[in-house]
Amino acid sequence: xxxxxxxxxxxxxxxxxxxxxxxxxxxxxxxxxxxxxxxxxxxxxxxxxxxxxxxxxxxxxxxxxxxxxxxxxxxxxxxxxxxxxxxxxxxxxxxxxxxxxxxxxxxxxxxxxxxxxxxxxxxxxxxxxxxxxxxxxxxxxxxxxxxxxxxxxxxxxxxxxxxxxxxxxxxxxxxxxxxxxxxxxxxxxxxxxxxxxxxxxxxxxxxxxxxxxxxxxxxxxxxxxxxxxxxxxxxxxxxxxxxxxxxxxxxxxxxxxxxxxxxxxxxxxxxxxxxxxxxxxxxxxxxxxxxxxxxxxxxxxxxxxxxxxxxxxxxxxxxxxxxxxxxxxxxxxxxxxxxxxxxxxxxxxxxxxxxxxxxxxxxxxxxxxxxxxxxxxxxxxxxxxxx
Ligand SMILES: NC(=O)c1ccc[n+]([C@@H]2O[C@H](COP(=O)([O-])OP(=O)(O)OC[C@H]3O[C@@H](n4cnc5c(N)ncnc54)[C@H](O)[C@@H]3O)[C@@H](O)[C@H]2O)c1
Ligand SMILES: [Fe+2]
Numbered sequence: 504x505x506x507x508x509x510x511x512x513x514x515x516x517x518x519x520x521x522x523x524x525x526x527x528x529x530x531x532x533x534x535x536x537x538x539x540x541x542x543x544x545x546x547x548x549x550x551x552x553x554x555x556x557x558x559x560x561x562x563x564x565x566x567x568x569x570x571x572x573x574x575x576x577x578x579x580x581x582x583x584x585x586x587x588x589x590x591x592x593x594x595x596x597x598x599x600x601x602x603x604x605x606x607x608x609x610x611x612x613x614x615x616x617x618x619x620x621x622x623x624x625x626x627x628x629x630x631x632x633x634x635x636x637x638x639x640x641x642x643x644x645x646x647x648x649x650x651x652x653x654x655x656x657x658x659x660x661x662x663x664x665x666x667x668x669x670x671x672x673x674x675x676x677x678x679x680x681x682x683x684x685x686x687x688x689x690x691x692x693x694x695x696x697x698x699x700x701x702x703x704x705x706x707x708x709x710x711x712x713x714x715x716x717x718x719x720x721x722x723x724x725x726x727x728x729x730x731x732x733x734x735x736x737x738x739x740x741x742x743x744x745x746x747x748x749x750x751x752x753x754x755x756x757x758x759x760x761x762x763x764x765x766x767x768x769x770x771x772x773x774x775x776x777x778x779x780x781x782x783x784x785x786x787x788x789x790x791x792x793x794x795x796x797x798x799x800x801x802x803x804x805x806x807x808x809x810x811x812x813x814x815x816x817x818x819x820x821x822x823x824x825x826x827x828x829x830x831x832x833x834x835x836x837x838x839x840x841x842x843x844x845x846x847x848x849x850x851x852x853x854x855x856x857x858x859x860x861x862x863x864x865x866x867x868x869x870x871x872x873x874x875x876x877x878x879x880x881x882x883x884x885x886x887x888x889x890x
Contacts, residue, residue: 507715509713509715509716509717509718509762510762511715511717511718511762512654512672512675512761512762513652513675513758513761513762514641514651514652514675514676514677514678514679515677515678516530516677516678516679517652517678517679517681517754518530518678518679518680518681519680519681519682519750519751519754520681520682520683521682521683521684521743521747522682522684523680523681523682524552524555524556524559524642524680524682524684524685525555525559526559526680527556527559527560527599527640527642527680528558528559528560528561528562528563528566529559529563530640530678530680531560531563531566531597531599531638531640532563532564532566534597534638534640534677534678535596535597535638536566536595536596536597536638537565537566537567537596537597538566538567538568538569538593538594538595538596538597539560539566539567539568539569539595539596539597539598539599540568540569540571540589540590540593540595540597540598540599540613541553541556541557541560541568541569541570541571541598541599541600541601542571542572542574542586542590542598542599542600542601542602542606542609542610542613543556543570543571543572543574543600543601543602543606544572544574544601544602544603544605544606544644545572545573545574546602547572547601547602547644548572550688552601552644552685552688553570553572553601556599556601556642557570560599569593569595571586571589571590573585573586574586574602574605574606574609575605575609576605576782577605577657577659577666577776577780577782577783578605578608578609578612578658578659579658579659579660579661580622580623580624580658580659580660580661580667581661582609583608583609583612583613583623583658584622584623586609586610586612586613587612587613587616587617587623589613590613590614590616590617591616591617595617595637596637596638597637597638597639597640598610598613598614598617598636598637598638598639598640599639599640599641599642600613600614600639600640600641600642600651600676601641601642601643601644601685602643602644603643603644603645603647603648603693603697604643604645604647604648604650604657604697604783606644607641607643607648607650607651607656608650608656608657608658610639610641611639611641611650611656611669611674611676612656612658612669613636614636614637614639614674614676615632615636615669615671615673615674616636617636617637618634618635618636618637619632619633619634619636623658623669624660624667626669626671627658627667627668627669628668628669628670629670629671629868630670630671631669631671632669632671632673632674633673634673635673636673638677638678639676639677639678640676640677640678640679640680641676641678641679641680642679642680642681642682642685643679643681643685643750643753643754644685644686644689645686645689645693645694645697645753646686646689646694646697646698646701646736646746646749646750646752646753647696647697647698647700647701647753647784648697648700648701648753648757648783649701649704649753649754649756649757649758649760649761650757651676651679651680651681651754651757652675652679652754652757652758652761653675653757653760653761654670654671654672654673654674654675654761655668655669655670655674655760655761656668656669656674657783659776659777660777663777664777664778665773665774665777665862665865666773666776666777668868670868675761679754681750681751681754682750683743683746683747683749683750683751684743684746686736686746686749686750687740687741687743687746688740689740690740691737691738691740691840691841692841693784694733694736694737694740694749694840695733695737695784695837695840695841695842696782696783696784696785696788696842697753697784698729698733698736698737698749698752698753698784698840699733699784699785699787699788699791699836699837699840699842700783700784700787700788701725701729701749701752701753701756702725702726702729702733702756702788702791702833702836703765703768703769703772703787703788703791704722704725704756704757704759704760704765705721705722705723705725705726705729705752705755705756705759706722706726706768706791706795706809706829706833707760707764707765707766707767707768707769707794707872708721708722708756708759708760708762708763708764708765709722709723709726709759709763709805709808709809710766710798710801710802710805710806710809710874711763711764711765711766711872711873711874712766712871712872712873712874713762713763713764713872714763715762715763717762718758718759718762718763719759721755721756721758721759722755722756722759722763723808723809723812724752724755725752725753725755725756725759726809726812726813727812727813728748728749728751728752728755729749729752729756729813729836730812730813730814730832730836731748731814732744732745732746732748732749732752733745733749733836733840734836734839734840736748736749737839737840737841763872764868764869764872765869765872766794766798766869766870766872766873766874767790767794767797767798767869767870767873767875767877767885768787768790768791768794768795769787769866769869770863770866770869770870770873770877771790771793771794771859771863771882771885771886772786772787772789772790773786773862773863773866774858774859774861774862774863775789775790775846775849775851775859777862778855778858778859778862779849779850779851779855781849781851784842785842785843785849788837788842788843789842789843789844789845789846789849789889790885790889791833791837792830792831792833792834792837793830793885793888793889794885795809795829795830795833796827796830797875797877797881797885798873798874798875799826799827799829799830800823800826800875801874801875802826802874803822803823803825803826804822804826806825806826806827806829807820807822807825807826807828807829809829809832810825810826810827810828810829810831810832811825813829813832813833813836814832815828815829815831815832845889845890846886846889846890847890851890852890853887853890856883856886856887856890859886860879860882860883860886863882863886864879864882
């Protein structure tokens with residue numbers, strides 16, 4: 504019996520499968536669009552993916568489309584304001600975002616600003632967006648963030664050297680289109696980092712205080728899929744079965760965090776992104792084994808289940824030893840896919856730790872989901888271990 508009431512939100516429609524991207528034009532029309540504004544990762548032009556999106560949109564009767572590709576990696580508030588202004592100036596009545604988390608979060612911001620006054624900064628926080636923007640279709644290309652599913656979007660504020668979040672169900676798109684074929688051109692390092700981000704989502708959501716039986720279903724299956732497919736997707740990006748497994752894992756993990764949230768790993772990793780501009784996936788991957796290690800005693804059974812889903816043999820182990828395998832399994836996976844193992848490998852030194860702890864402790868939204876209480880001295884000890 505569920506002890507608390509859990510709310511479960513996902514996009515009204517999720518279209519999944521090889522070739523699904525070709526449906527974007529029909530979906531835009533179904534949503535009443537006549538002027539589609541497409542916000543796309545600039546690298547997608549070289550792959551021909553944006554041409555296909557534009558052709559699908561422009562192939563619809565009475566639908567016009569304009570392409571915008573000035574998306575910044577891990578977007579700043581300034582870059583997002585430019586995208587939102589361009590969408591408004593075009594008078595778009597449907598917005599399509601395609602790319603990684605950077606393009607999708609830029610699109611989410613542009614959508615919300617079509618029908619909510621002021622600037623993006625007015626909506627930093629939880630539940631501050633008043634109403635939905637124009638209809639939105641989001642299409643991920645790397646398998647990682649799950650941004651096409653979640654109510655979250657994240658932006659870099661250079662003046663504060665912080666990443667800030669907009670969290671609102673109004674930013675969940677109307678349609679998410681997930682097409683594993685779009686992931687075939689993603690380079691190995693990006694596949695590795697985004698895949699480890701998806702693993703952080705799945706493992707954190709599964710062990711979050713806000714986890715529910717509904718999110719557990721998606722979170723644990725996402726862990727299993729990542730354990731089965733990430734190594735192959737990095738080693739041989741042309742392996743469609745591995746790419747398909749990762750595409751599904753990413754969207755399942757997105758469903759899980761969209762409803763159960765993340766916790767210790769993301770909380771400790773955001774200051775690495777804001778203060779040192781380490782990319783999101785790498786920052787999470789660096790801290791994942793340490794976060795799992797610290798949290799394991801909060802729920803030995805769930806942490807053992809994560810280890811098992813990642814392929815670790817746990818039969819015959821004590822509950823404590825089985826739970827400890829979860830951190831080890833995450834470490835082995837990140838080593839195998841070539842992610843840095845230590846913060847010092849990405850330029851972090853002991854003199855940086857004070858400010859990292861300060862930044863991490865501000866992430867109250869995420870600590871509220873953590874299954875073990877974390878004090879500043881705990882955060883410091885974990886970060887020092889990860890140096
Ligand atoms: N909204 C959410 O719920 C959520 C969740 C997690 C992370 N994020 C945010 O997402 C951002 C990171 O997103 P990301 O990890 O997807 O990285 P990204 O969007 O910055 O993309 C990484 C790289 O992959 C390239 N790329 C993307 N698709 C490609 C393709 N098909 N072929 C070749 N190259 C391709 C991009 O050009 C870029 O160089 C961060 O700002 C993070 O905070 C958001
Ligand atoms: Fe993430």
